[in-house]
Amino acid sequence: xxxxxxxxxxxxxxxxxxxxxxxxxxxxxxxxxxxxxxxxxxxxxxxxxxxxxxxxxxxxxxxxxxxxxxxxxxxxxxxxxxxxxxxxxxxxxxxxxxxxxxxxxxxxxxxxxxxxxxxxxxxxxxxxxxxxxxxxxxxxxxxxxxxxxxxxxxxxxxxxxxxxxxxxxxxxxxxxxxxxxxxxxxxxxxxxxxxxxxxxxxxxxxxxxxxxxxxxxxxxxxxxxxxxxxxxxxxxxxxxxxxxxxxxxxxxxxxxxxxxxxxxxxxxxxxxxxxxxxxxxxxxxxxxxxxxxxxxxxxxxxxxxxxxxxxxxxxxxxxxx
Amino acid sequence: xxxxxxxxxxxxxxxxxxxxxxxxxxxxxxxxxxxxxxxxxxxxxxxxxxxxxxxxxxxxxxxxxxxxxxxxxxxxxxxxxxxxxxxxxxxxxxxxxxxxxxxxxxxxxxxxxxxxxxxxxxxxxxxxxxxxxxxxxxxxxxxxxxxxxxxxxxxxxxxxxxxxxxxxxxxxxxxxxxxxxxxxxxxxxxxxxxxxxxxxxxxxxxxxxxxxxxxxxxxxxxxxxxxxxxxxxxxxxxxxxxxxxxxxxxxxxxxxxxxxxxxxxxxxxxxxxxxxxxxxxxxxxxxxxxxxxxxxxxxxxxxxxxxxxxxxxxxxxxxxxxxxxxxxxxxxxxxxxxxxxxxxxxxxxxxxxxxxxxxxxxxxxxxxxxxxxxxxxxxxxxxxxxxxxxxxxxxxxxxxx
Numbered sequence: 001x002x003x004x005x006x007x008x009x010x011x012x013x014x015x016x017x018x019x020x021x022x023x024x025x026x027x028x029x030x031x032x033x034x035x036x037x038x039x040x041x042x043x044x045x046x047x048x049x050x051x052x053x054x055x056x057x058x059x060x061x062x063x064x065x066x067x068x069x070x071x072x073x074x075x076x077x078x079x080x081x082x083x084x085x086x087x088x089x090x091x092x093x094x095x096x097x098x099x100x101x102x103x104x105x106x107x108x109x110x111x112x113x114x115x116x117x118x119x120x121x122x123x124x125x126x127x128x129x130x131x132x133x134x135x136x137x138x139x140x141x142x143x144x145x146x147x148x149x150x151x152x153x154x155x156x157x158x159x160x161x162x163x164x165x166x167x168x169x170x171x172x173x174x175x176x177x178x179x180x181x182x183x184x185x186x187x188x189x190x191x192x193x194x195x196x197x198x199x200x201x202x203x204x205x206x207x208x209x210x211x212x213x214x215x216x217x218x219x220x221x222x223x224x225x226x227x228x229x230x231x232x233x234x235x236x237x238x239x240x241x242x243x244x245x246x247x248x249x250x251x252x253x254x255x256x257x258x259x260x261x262x263x264x265x266x267x268x269x270x271x272x273x274x275x276x277x278x279x280x281x282x283x284x285x286x287x288x289x290x291x292x293x294x295x296x297x298x299x300x301x302x303x304x305x306x307x308x309x310x311x312x313x314x315x316x317x318x319x320x321x
Numbered sequence: 322x323x324x325x326x327x328x329x330x331x332x333x334x335x336x337x338x339x340x341x342x343x344x345x346x347x348x349x350x351x352x353x354x355x356x357x358x359x360x361x362x363x364x365x366x367x368x369x370x371x372x373x374x375x376x377x378x379x380x381x382x383x384x385x386x387x388x389x390x391x392x393x394x395x396x397x398x399x400x401x402x403x404x405x406x407x408x409x410x411x412x413x414x415x416x417x418x419x420x421x422x423x424x425x426x427x428x429x430x431x432x433x434x435x436x437x438x439x440x441x442x443x444x445x446x447x448x449x450x451x452x453x454x455x456x457x458x459x460x461x462x463x464x465x466x467x468x469x470x471x472x473x474x475x476x477x478x479x480x481x482x483x484x485x486x487x488x489x490x491x492x493x494x495x496x497x498x499x500x501x502x503x504x505x506x507x508x509x510x511x512x513x514x515x516x517x518x519x520x521x522x523x524x525x526x527x528x529x530x531x532x533x534x535x536x537x538x539x540x541x542x543x544x545x546x547x548x549x550x551x552x553x554x555x556x557x558x559x560x561x562x563x564x565x566x567x568x569x570x571x572x573x574x575x576x577x578x579x580x581x582x583x584x585x586x587x588x589x590x591x592x593x594x595x596x597x598x599x600x601x602x603x604x605x606x607x608x609x610x611x612x613x614x615x616x617x618x619x620x621x622x623x624x625x626x627x628x629x630x631x632x633x634x635x636x637x638x639x640x641x642x643x644x645x646x647x648x649x650x651x652x653x654x655x656x657x658x659x660x661x662x663x664x665x666x667x668x669x670x671x672x673x674x675x676x677x678x679x680x681x682x683x684x685x686x687x688x689x690x691x692x693x694x695x696x697x698x699x700x701x702x703x704x705x706x707x708x709x710x711x712x713x714x715x716x717x718x719x720x721x722x
Contacts, residue, residue, distance in 0.1 A: 201463075250436045250462045281434045281462040320456055 004182045006149045007175040010114075011040050013153035014078065016186050017160050018048055021076065024160055025052040027063055028080030028114075037082045038116060038175060060090030067111045068098050076110050076160055084115035084169065085129045098165040099140030108163040112156070118171040118209055118257055122301060125293035130208075130258035135167045136235040136267065143235040144191060145169040147211035149180035151232060154189025161188065169234075171208040178212065193238035195245070199227035202251040202319055205242065205268050207231040210255045210306060217311035224319050234264045242268060243276050250281035251318050255306050260288035282321040287314045331380045333402040335395050338369055338631050345369045346394040347401065348509075352384045364402060365391075368509070369631050382406030433460060440465050443618055510596040521658045525572070526699035529653040532711040535688045536669055538721045542610075551588075551643055551666070552613035557717035558664060559584045559606050562639055565710045569638050571659040572701045580638045582606065587637030587657060588617055590624040591644075598624050599657060601637040641666060645691070654696045661701040664714075665694040 004012060018024045025048075026041060032055040035042035045053040056063050060081060067077035081087050087094065098109045119128030135141045142164050146152040152170065159166035196211055201224045204214040211230045218226035229245050231237065246252045252272050256265035269284045287306045295301050335345050348366040352358050363375040364384070385405040389395055433441070433448055437460055441448045451468045453460035507515070521527070536550060543550045562569040562584050570579040586605035591597045600620035605613060623629050640657045645668035654665040672690045675683050693714060697707045 250434075278435045278439050281436045321459065321461070 001181050001183055003179055004149050004153075005176050006146075006152050006170075006178040006180075007038065007040060009149035009152040009180075009182045010156055010170055011042070012182060013156035014040070015044070015047070016153075017157050018044075018052065020186060021160075023074065023076045024078065025054065025070075025075065026078045026080065027054040027056050027067065029056060029058055029063075029082045031055060031080050036080060038172065040080070040114075060086050060088075061093050064090040064093035064098065064111075064113065067113075068093060068101065068109055071098075071110045072101070072107050076112075078112045078114060078160060080114045081116070083123075083127050084117035084131055085126050087113070087115055087131060091134075094135075094141070094165065094167075095138045099138050101140075102164070103140060109165050110160075110163045112159045112162075112166045112168055114156075114168045114170055116172045117169050118173050119294045119301060119305060120173040120209065122296055122298050123172075123294070124296040128294035128301075130169075130263075130289075132167070132169050132234055133258055133263050133266075136264060137262070141165050141167055141235065142191065142233070143167045143169065144233050145171070145207040146189070146232065147171070147174070147178075147196075147206075147208055147230050149178060149182050151189045151194070151230075153182050154187050155191075155232065157186060158188035158191065162191075169208060173209045174212070189232070191233035191236065191238075193241035194230045194232055195227065195241070196230040197226065197228040199225040199249065201225045201249055202253060202315060203227045203229055203245040203249045204253045204255060204311065204315065205229050205231060205245075205265065206255040207234060207264065208257065210257050213306060213308055213311055214255050216308045217315060220308065220312055221315055221319075224315070226315060231264070231268070237267060237271065239271060239275070242271060246272050246276045247279045250279055251321070252276075252280075252284045253311070253315055253318055254284070254286045254288075255311055256286060256288040257306060258289060259291045260286065261291050263288055282318050285314055285318050287311055328382075328405045328407045330385055330403045331382065331406055332400045333364060333376065333379060333404060335367065335397050335399045335401060336376065337397045338367075338372065338374065344394055344396050347389055347391050348373060349391050350387060351375075352378075354384050354387055356384045358382060358384055358404060364404075372629055372631050372634065373509075373627060376401075378404060380404055380406045431458075431460065434462070436462050437465050440469070442622070444469055445622070508595060510592070510598075514596050517658070518655050521655050524658060525656050525661075527653075527656055527696050528699050528704065528707070529694055529696045530704060530707045530711060531651065531692055531694045532708075532715055534691050534693055534715045534718050535674070536691045536718060537689050539718055540669070540689055542721055546611060546614075548610060548614035549617075550669070551641070552610040552617060553721060554666060554714075554718060555586060555588075555602075555605070555613050555617075555641060556608075556610045557714050557721065558639070558641060559586065560717055561710055561713035563606065564713050565706060567702050567706055568662045568697065568710050570661045570701060571638070572661050572698055573659045577661075577701055583638065585636050585638045586613075587640035587660075588620065589640065589642040590621045592624065598629065598634060599637060599640055600624050600629055600633045601635065603636065640664070645669065650692055652694055654694060656696050656698055662695055662697040662707070662710075665696070667692050667694070 030037060031041045032045040032050060032053045041053060063079050067079045070077045098111060101107050101109045117130050132143050132145060135143045144155045144159055146155045156168060159168050197215055197218055204218060204226060206214040207230060214228045218228050227245055227249055254265035254268050256263045265286050265288060269286060272284050287310050289304050292304060345367045348368050350365045352364050358364060358378045360381040361377040364378045365376050367374060367376050382404040384402060386403040389401045448460060451460050451465055453464050455461040539550050539553045543553055566579050566581045569584055570577060583604060584606040586602045587599040589597055589599050602616045637660060639660055640663045642654050642663060643666040645666060648668045650667050650670060652665045654663045656663050669689045669691045671687055673685050674688050676686045677683050693711060695707050695711055
């Protein structure tokens with residue numbers, strides 16, 4: 001057990017799995033000699049060599065496509081997109097090739113695609129997005145989104161070992177802000193939700209950075225007993241855990257850093273409406289980023305992203321309903 | 322009001338009260354020729370077998386003709402009466418569309434969330450009596466739970482309890498004290514039950530077999546799930562019936578008809594003094610314990626408020642009766658023909674029993690024990706099968722997880 005940042009936990013998971021399994025290798029833009037834009041793979045090229053820590057051209061389609069080919073012949077590639085926003089250039093390879101390979105030809109595509117996502121640091125419209133819903137919508141992919149250092153390592157290892165293409169959403173805002181005890185050695189975090197805080201009056205559903213926003217809001221609203229569910233895995237969603245919580249509290253607030261329309265939270269809301277209708281005591285409520293690009297300007301960015309204040313206000317409204 | 326040229330005659334017909342029902346009987350006319358009658362006011366009482374219902378008038382007006390006498394049985398669609406009216410004749414008056422009482426709102430104008438409505442229905446709470454602390458006086462889940470906690474529940478509603486079709490004969494009136502007794506004819510329902518039970522005893526070769534079941538695990542599960550033990554036990558029975566479908570069957574004359582997969586489960590519901598009725602959970606095998614619990618609650622409420630439809634009491638393939646609440650521990654239930662078996666669930670009593678641990682060591686423990694009694698028709702099956710079935714129910718109940 002060691003205390004690590006979220007970023008160090010990702011590195012640790014990657015290193016642990018590369019040491020344990022020769023089939024695991026990493027590829028991406030500037031991840032070798034430079035150690036990656038965020039230094040996740042700092043020192044990797046020295047330990048594992050350039051053959052397993054591959055610097056690639058600026059061509060996301062090529063990165064994902066190469067990884068698919070390597071997986072088909074039995075390797076376990078981990079691709080890094082420098083920013084999750086750039087995955088749109090590799091979309092066809094991920095959605096149409098990786099996602100459908102097993103269905104069409106019975107060939108498992110054991111790849112993991114790391115997507116540094118999210119805003120909150122004035123990254124502007126091309127470096128702040130949360131594109132997880134694109135992949136949730138596409139059959140054949142799994143989508144995970146850790147919120148803690150421990151889960152960052154465990155979900156990455158589980159993703160590398162999972163025989164399906166796994167989209168791993170790592171939140172940039174958490175890289176150096178979140179610290180926690182991380183078990184040493186190898187372990188897998190299951191693709192299920194986690195109750196981050198126990199409560200009885202209202203449930204806040206969140207994932208990634210928004211788990212921390214939700215927890216802060218929950219602690220601030222001292223008079224109410226607020227449960228926080230960390231979804232952790234977005235595809236497949238942990239239906240049982242999601243429904244169990246709302247059946248207990250009867251009120252659901254969903255916090256989503258992504259743009260509101262068709263976001264992951266919309267799926268959670270639909271699930272609750274469909275399967276927990278008889279247990280509801282108020283409207284299923286969402287706090288999400290409006291359908292606009294993320295602004296560069298710090299005050300404008302704070303105006304669009306869900307904040308602790310906005311979550312508190314929505315929770316208070318729903319509690320009083 | 323005198324009759325005028327604008328008056329029209331509207332026919333009142335015998336309604337179709339269920340898909341399997343083709344005729345009905347006029348029990349009593351509550352209006353006579355010449356009486357004024359309001360829209361949806363009861364014009365007469367009709368019945369099919371055990372279900373009685375009020376027939377509402379389709380229009381406001383005056384009873385002009387009564388065509389069928391009380392006590393007569395007629396086909397569905399037969400014209401029973403005619404009402405003279407000058408109101409516009411519309412089979413579905415628009416005023417009914419936006420009235421209160423539709424989906425979640427109540428006659429008091431308040432609207433209730435799904436969870437509040439459900440809790441109220443489960444506990445027989447009149448929501449208009451519950452003070453609301455939510456926005457604009459809205460009743461929140463917490464409010465209805467607090468109301469329940471404070472004992473303010475069930476305005477006259479009996480707790481959900483299910484009673485056996487087996488009922489002792491009424492106490493014979495003491496001949497020596499005629500002033501203390503009263504004489505009255507049996508109700509139609511009592512007569513119907515009596516005929517049915519007597520016919521069963523005369524027709525079936527009824528035997529009863531008992532088994533003791535440790536219901537500790539079921540009790541723990543039901544507390545966890547917030548339901549009664551009956552639906553969990555019902556689920557064990559359904560699964561055991563599918564393992565031994567010979568008991569999930571009908572015996573009609575010489576003809577034996579077995580249902581291999583489908584279980585329509587009858588649950589006996591007491592109607593207090595009036596008697597009892599066995600509403601049926603159709604396709605009960607498709608429901609989990611929570612779903613069974615909900616159906617049992619719905620059907621019991623419908624039975625007590627006399628709102629059962631004929632289809633709600635038809636086609637049971639097996640019946641459970643559960644009179645345990647008074648502490649009786651054993652009964653010999655009477656089979657509900659044409660079914661071939663009925664299971665009686667009695668009171669759960671704590672008993673000192675011998676339990677054996679994994680190492681084979683015996684010790685005495687206090688366990689909640691319930692006796693299940695199965696009456697079965699020896700024409701259709703033999704005792705070994707009845708015992709196997711009970712053992713299957715016991716196995717499932719004692720390993721419930």
